[in-house]
Amino acid sequence: MAQTVNKSFIPDLPKGGPLAEYRKRANFDWKDLKLIFEEEQTLKTKYRVWKLLEEDPLFTRSNTNLPTNESKRIAAMQMNHMANLNIVPDEVYNESITQRHKYLCAVNEALHAYSPSLSVKIALGVGLFNNALIAMGTERHQKYYKAAWNREIVTCLAITEVSHGSNTKRIRTTANYDPKTKEYIIHTPDFEAAKAWVGNLGKTATIALTFANLYTPDGESHGLHGFIVPIRDPKTLIAYPGVLVGDIGEKIGLNGIDNGFVMFNNYRIPHENLLNRTGDINEEGVYESVFSEPGKVLGAALESFSAGRIGIMQESVNTLAKAAVIAVRYSAVRKQFGPERDGEDIPIIEYQLHQWRIFPYLAAACVLRVSTFSLFESYMSAIERSQKDSNGFELLTQLVSELHALISSSKPHITWTARDAIQEAREACGGHGYLKASRLGDLRNDHDPSCTYEGDNNVLGQQASNWLVRQWENVESPVGTVDFLNRKDQMMKRTFNCVSKRWSFDHFECESFCLLYF
């Protein structure tokens, strides 16, 4: 593939400089390698985004820690300015869903490499919002979709509550239907049910896609539903009466994002603001569900957030690569000690200990980029299949469990590997790694929440385990990831093929023997 491509769109590396010596030793063309790891179109999109940002003074990078409010102001201005840059041309919407998502993911990765605050702000306010809108809304909500893209509204997704994070079933915000006025009354019973951590909500959001328990006038609960809830006047950014909204305060990183809280005091919104793809309240005030199993409905709706987890994986792979590259480059330049007592110092990359510390993370960056891309393709092909199939939504529901398990094991693995890579890189760069200029501190602080948001890593791991244990009894694997379990009876007859090494202290004496084979 790479041979037929014009690689000139990839900027050259500097010819000189202290890294030139090592670069000359490569026995392959690095641009070919780059085109193996990323598709040509993806790379072109990224370089296009970076060029646009480079040329715009609003995206000049600050060399110093800004006061938190200033970080938020700049990120909001940058997000608002995005529509002017035409980063996502209209043609993109005419492409297939897979091509469109590839394009949007490339834009997200490029923005994330520039500023995680900005990309997360857009991902939360545009990507996640719009994905949820598509999954849960109907025709009558389409106007919000384009409005969010064009920044006519600033949106956010309000699910988590102060005391209800991982356990979304305990969410206590209520939405009581009032048949007299055909309105929903959104209400927060107490502070523990305040929506919290909502990205973009702290200072600027005008619309919150809010999850609340839907109650019909007969007092019956119909479970969690999504509502389009106006928060602030778009002209003045003053909150509407009945909405108590504010910023949750300074964080470890990502301080460009204004995470907020909100409490509703019997706040009324119109009937049409219910996202009614899976259920609605009819003219007579009676709840009508489109599906027989509300649990599965919720699962499918929440699955729209898998896109967010895949985005996190892509970002984390980039972060991992960045940390590894910083450490490898530094170690090729930094000299310390040498083989002879009074001889020249040599680059620390030549030391086995140093290689052992940082090379595995370089390898992980390569392997995990490939595996994340493969997971992305499985995910997109599942969505495409569901759209073509007349029983589309049903099929998607069947695939949800397996994709969720796959993503729930991959997201922890990738985000933790990136976390460890940043830390090892920081230490491997010694004191210079502790300078803000190394970028490793900001990488660490901005990457950190990836281990928590969109599903706490430990909780996700248990969900993946739960699915795996169920597969033991009954394989249900439309993606095919655990097909090998169909051979479990044969496998169970096998014992571990063990090689035991026996050694003494002053010399190694290996003795290998085999245990029972199947």
Next chain:
Amino acid sequence: MAQTVNKSFIPDLPKGGPLAEYRKRANFDWKDLKLIFEEEQTLKTKYRVWKLLEEDPLFTRSNTNLPTNESKRIAAMQMNHMANLNIVPDEVYNESITQRHKYLCAVNEALHAYSPSLSVKIALGVGLFNNALIAMGTERHQKYYKAAWNREIVTCLAITEVSHGSNTKRIRTTANYDPKTKEYIIHTPDFEAAKAWVGNLGKTATIALTFANLYTPDGESHGLHGFIVPIRDPKTLIAYPGVLVGDIGEKIGLNGIDNGFVMFNNYRIPHENLLNRTGDINEEGVYESVFSEPGKVLGAALESFSAGRIGIMQESVNTLAKAAVIAVRYSAVRKQFGPERDGEDIPIIEYQLHQWRIFPYLAAACVLRVSTFSLFESYMSAIERSQKDSNGFELLTQLVSELHALISSSKPHITWTARDAIQEAREACGGHGYLKASRLGDLRNDHDPSCTYEGDNNVLGQQASNWLVRQWENVESPVGTVDFLNRKDQMMKRTFNCVSKRWSFDHFECESFCLLYF
């Protein structure tokens, strides 16, 4: 011991609040436990320091990330104000060396718990400087000792150079003796030999204890020596001509400390400014060494920095304990999910997974506090022995290798454990752990350099290994840590007593068997 002590000086915990329920379940008196982990006098000193800081508005804590220069200004004012607080009364200097060090360590730990920037600033500018002065200087340098304590001078220790960190033997700053004027000419040959990372040097230091290679007029090098080098006018803080000094810029944490660089341009200092405990230049301009083996001399001199490493261990144990306590307390308050599908949420501390994540760090905090205290006592008793012995300095030199190996293995172990504890605590506290208010972000950013400074952890580990391998041939263990190696011949005849467990997937079937015994 604990029973005979009046425990009333330890403030009570709040009676109510969400933790009361778990606290009531304790079957021991927590104040007794506290007095097992720390000596009464140490605790009293800490509470005294904290009370002094609480009552002084200069030590009011900021709730927001300050601009870096503001952090530095505040830390400098606080350090300067220390002398007024009389935190170290004169009586302390009449105590035994061990008692004095215990007192100073308690003060350091207490200040570190309040602000690592402040304690590190004092430790570098007063503790390390004065320890180096005692180890390397003579009578004629004693005036600097008290002056540093009383903040009449602001001091720093300039060893590391831009390109020479771990490898101190490569330091290239020179000190040429000029017999005509009886001065040393301090000179920095090029930027890579600029002193760098020097704490307190960036904005305020007036004196730098500087390491340079001493040359006699015959052109002969006599290795690294310490010099008292005036940097800035104490009244104006303007640098003296010939001294190019500045701040190295923003760091990941510890931004209250003004780390700096300095380059000397044939800068002249008087003859008496050489720290001449181990060697000096006489009236005729000839170098006279007090010891026959300059390598050992340097080792003994550098051993004075072991105090710094022990200080880091004490601080890290406190950091570890703080992180573990934050995570344990939060997990007792935070409720999520429960045993029944629609039942009440239970505190996350009740989950095995959560206990498995954070309890080991609580245990480590206890174990490592005891082991650090024990190491401190070994270290102090070695110093006391050397002072009482007429061959004191010789004896100290003999102990240096073993103490260095002990400290070189313990410092990495403790600082890495604290690092991992902070990260696990951050993740275990979920989103709330990502708030600045959780303190976990500041703990992580401020603790981070402990893995690097006063000896990079990986380099220290190799030094400890190096010592251990030498012990295999010839046990030289005055502290007694590897006495067991005297039994190596017997030990070598033993093989590992292995218990092998063989299990199948659906049920566990253990089969233990023994291999050869000695």
